Amino acid sequence: MIDLVVANGTVVTPSGVEKADVVVAGERIVGLGSGAERAQASRVIDAEGRIVLPGGVDVHTHFLIGFMGQHSVYDFEKGTQAALRGGTTTIVDFALQRRGRGLLDGVKHRRVQADRHVATDYGLHLIVTDVNAATLAELPRVIDAGVTTIKCYMVYESEQLMVDDGALLDLMGAAGPLGMMVGVHAENAGIIDRRIAAAVRAGEIAPRFHALTRPPVAEAEAVARALVFAEDAGCAAYIFHLSLGVGVDLIAQARRRGVRAFGETCSHYLALDKRAYERADAYLYVMSPPLRAPADQEALWAGLRSGTLATVASDDASYSAEMKASGAASFHTIPNGVPGAEHRLPVLYTLGVAQGRLSLPELAEIFSTRPARLFGMAPQKGAIVAGADADLVVIDTDATKPIVAGDHFGPIGYSPYDGMQLSGWPVLTVRRGVVCADAGTVSASAGDGRFLHRSLPDTSITPGA
Ligand code: URP
Ligand code: ZN
Numbered sequence: 343m344i345d346l347v348v349a350n351g352t353v354v355t356p357s358g359v360e361k362a363d364v365v366v367a368g369e370r371i372v373g374l375g376s377g378a379e380r381a382q383a384s385r386v387i388d389a390e391g392r393i394v395l396p397g398g399v400d401v402h403t404h405f406l407i408g409f410m411g412q413h414s415v416y417d418f419e420k421g422t423q424a425a426l427r428g429g430t431t432t433i434v435d436f437a438l439q440r441r442g443r444g445l446l447d448g449v450k451h452r453r454v455q456a457d458r459h460v461a462t463d464y465g466l467h468l469i470v471t472d473v474n475a476a477t478l479a480e481l482p483r484v485i486d487a488g489v490t491t492i493k494c495y496m497v498y499e500s501e502q503l504m505v506d507d508g509a510l511l512d513l514m515g516a517a518g519p520l521g522m523m524v525g526v527h528a529e530n531a532g533i534i535d536r537r538i539a540a541a542v543r544a545g546e547i548a549p550r551f552h553a554l555t556r557p558p559v560a561e562a563e564a565v566a567r568a569l570v571f572a573e574d575a576g577c578a579a580y581i582f583h584l585s586l587g588v589g590v591d592l593i594a595q596a597r598r599r600g601v602r603a604f605g606e607t608c609s610h611y612l613a614l615d616k617r618a619y620e621r622a623d624a625y626l627y628v629m630s631p632p633l634r635a636p637a638d639q640e641a642l643w644a645g646l647r648s649g650t651l652a653t654v655a656s657d658d659a660s661y662s663a664e665m666k667a668s669g670a671a672s673f674h675t676i677p678n679g680v681p682g683a684e685h686r687l688p689v690l691y692t693l694g695v696a697q698g699r700l701s702l703p704e705l706a707e708i709f710s711t712r713p714a715r716l717f718g719m720a721p722q723k724g725a726i727v728a729g730a731d732a733d734l735v736v737i738d739t740d741a742t743k744p745i746v747a748g749d750h751f752g753p754i755g756y757s758p759y760d761g762m763q764l765s766g767w768p769v770l771t772v773r774r775g776v777v778c779a780d781a782g783t784v785s786a787s788a789g790d791g792r793f794l795h796r797s798l799p800d801t802s803i804t805p806g807a
Contacts (some may be wrong), residue, residue, distance in 0.1 A: 343367055344383040347375065348734060350604065351389030354396070354706040357725045364394060368733040369774035373728040387770065387777075389736050390662055393702065395687075396710040396726050396734030397431030397773060401717050402582060402655035403607060403683055405435055406455055409414065409501065410669075412677040413659045415754050418459035419788040420449060421683060424658075424751035425462050426778045426786055428684040429735030430767035432714070432723050432794065433567055435464040436493060441472040445480045450485050453793060460791035461784070462773060463731075467491045467525065471502060473509035477620045485520060488795030490718050492517060492524045493582060496564050498629070504531060511571045518577025521798040523716075525580035525606075528564035528589075529556060529631060536613040538674050549624035552673040553632035554702075558586055561631045565589045569596040569603055578801045579603035580716075583657045585611045585631040587641025594650045602801040604716060605651040607642045609682050609689040610758055612654065615639065618758075625670035626756055630678045643699045646708055652803065653713040654690055656682030663755035679771055680758045684751050689759065691766025718797035736770040743767070749786070 346366040353362045353374060363375040365383075372379075378384050405421030409412045415423065418435075425433055427445020437452035439445050445468060452466055468489050470477065484490075494510050495503040505513070514524050537555035541547065546554075565581055572579035579596075580659040581589060584605045596603040612628065615636050618627040627633060645651035669676035690709060694700035702709070706725075713726020722731050742765040745763060747757045778786035 344372065344379050345385065346384045346732070346772070347383040348389050348394055348736065348772070349380060349386050350600040351392050351394035351736060352576065353394045353726060354702050356711065359702050360719065364726060364734060366504040366775045369731060371732045373731050374415050383702045391740065392486065392736045392769065393739055393807070395429070395735050395737065396724055397708050397735050397771065398429050398687060399432045399710045399713040399724055400425060400658045400683060400686060401434040401653060401713045402608070402657050403433045403435050404657070404659040404679065407659065409659065409679065409703070410675065410677040412661050412665045412803055415662050417656065418456045419461060420752045420781070421658065421660070422461040422791060423771065423784045423786065424509050425683040426768040426771050426773065427751050427768065427782060427784050429687040429737065429771050430462065430683060430721065431733040431771060431773040432463045434467055434717060436469050437466045438469045439471050439477070439741045445470065445477055445484050446487060449484065449489055457793055461778065461786040463794050464791055465717065465794040465796045467493050469493045469495070469503065470513060471505060473505060473513045478512065479517055481520055481522065485798070487524065487582050488793065490522055490796050490798050491580070492522060493527065494524060495527045496568065497527060497529045497534060499531060500584055507567070507746050510568070511575060513572050514575035514577035518575045523580050523799040525582050526564070526568040527582055528561060530560040530564045533557070533560040537600045541756070542674065549670060549673045551617035551630055551675065552628045552676065556630060556632050558634065560587070561586055562588045562592065565592050569593070569601055572596070572603065573599060573601045575682050578799060579604070581605040583631065583655070584607050584642070585634045585638060587638045590641050590645035590650050597650070601720065605645065605717060606653050607646070607651055608655055608657045609686050610680055612639055612642060612693055613689050613762065625666050625676050627680070627758060628661070628666065628673065628676040628678055629657070629680050647700065647704060652716050653708055654686065656686045658683040660752070660754050661720040662753060680767060681750065681754050685745060685759055686758070686769055687735065687737065688766045691739070692764045696765055711805055715800045715803050719794055720800065732772060734772040735764045735768050738769045739765050741765060741767065
């Protein structure tokens with residue numbers, strides 16, 4: 343029984359790029375076809391002249407979060423619908439352990455918030471904020487619950503998120519032998535907090551001081567420190583939202599010492615740079631780490647090509663233009679974060695493939711395959727292969743059009759990429775064999791997605807794999 347054939351597209355698989363049909367039965371890919379299956383299929387969608395990629399895997403979203411006194415515009419339904427519109431069929435968001443509470447408590451709470459609301463399939467990382475004997479003893483049960491990766495904040499004590507160095511090292515020491523991976527938000531709290539206090543005392547509170555109080559050294563030092571801890575603990579480490587070229591070097595050096603070290607950058611670090619802080623609306627570009635220099639961008643692309651960076655995630659933390667503006671008078675009260683789930687693919691396609699920095703197979707690796715493997719979701723997710731979930735995105739590379747803030751999914755009111763001319767727009771997104779977005783219209787709704795019980799991270803993905 344064949345339910346769907348996506349016909350005649352240029353299909354990107356782990357074995358290469360070929361003109362073929364993708365044949366789907368139920369929720370799964372049967373394989374590639376050459377036309378014979380069309381007659382038996384319930385539905386045939388013509389992808390002539392289009393590129394067919396595996397559905398995107400975005401391993402860093404923050405839907406339904408409260409941060410710095412504001413609440414994200416996207417809840418799980420709207421955020422995952424925006425992701426589907428952008429060709430992403432799987433996200434990994436975060437459960438939060440509140441201080442004084444257990445780890446599983448945080449996972450259960452987040453599943454209540456997400457399970458009946460997601461439109462994509464989804465997994466969870468666990469943010470650990472309180473490391474003690476009871477927490478560490480709970481880790482095996484966290485793995486049993488399908489949560490195999492952790493995020494620790496090396497900053498944000500004011501939000502009760504930060505873990506200190508001793509706690510981070512102890513956590514890595516316990517999580518490593520279990521096969522978990524510990525990721526970090528790597529910024530040096532001492533440097534940043536001192537600079538913020540000095541800037542505020544001096545009345546230097548315009549949005550551009552956000553970047554000036556979070557200098558490159560603060561990120562680089564924290565990346566290096568986290569990797570040294572991972573080395574000592576024998577734990578796999580992941581650097582979330584890396585913005586600096588020197589960070590790529592630090593990960594590569596750690597790997598040469600035998601550390602299982604991985605990194606991620608985000609669409610905004612590739613597409614935007616610190617000149618955004620000179621704009622009148624600089625408050626819209628406040629995220630942490632901040633935007634950096636153009637030279638960093640080229641180093642990040644090189645890191646993606648070499649495999650030192652595993653993926654480009656969105657770090658979607660969508661606050662509306664009004665919410666961002668409410669803190670504009672004083673940089674340290676602007677909620678940190680930007681939207682990104684919807685535009686990850688056209689940004690990557692345009693700056694990556696169309697501008698000659700990535701091949702199509704590299705795009706598929708970065709957008710889907712590597713994050714699926716590293717985060718324990720392969721072979722179910724991440725590649726167009728027989729037996730995998732039929733998660734597909736069809737993109738149009740002929741048309742180039744600007745991002746228009748008003749077209750953004752949901753009432754965000756701005757896009758950090760506003761006016762940027764992009765191609766590679768998703769025209770069709772299929773999640774587990776079901777068309778979920780077609781020409782920008784999303785048809786999937788709350789509860790259509792499923793929780794992914796993730797395996798342990800596959801840290802055997804090697805540079806260029
Ligand atoms: O500015 C950012 N990155 N906001 C989202 C929260 C985080 O740190 O990942
Ligand atoms: Zn972070």
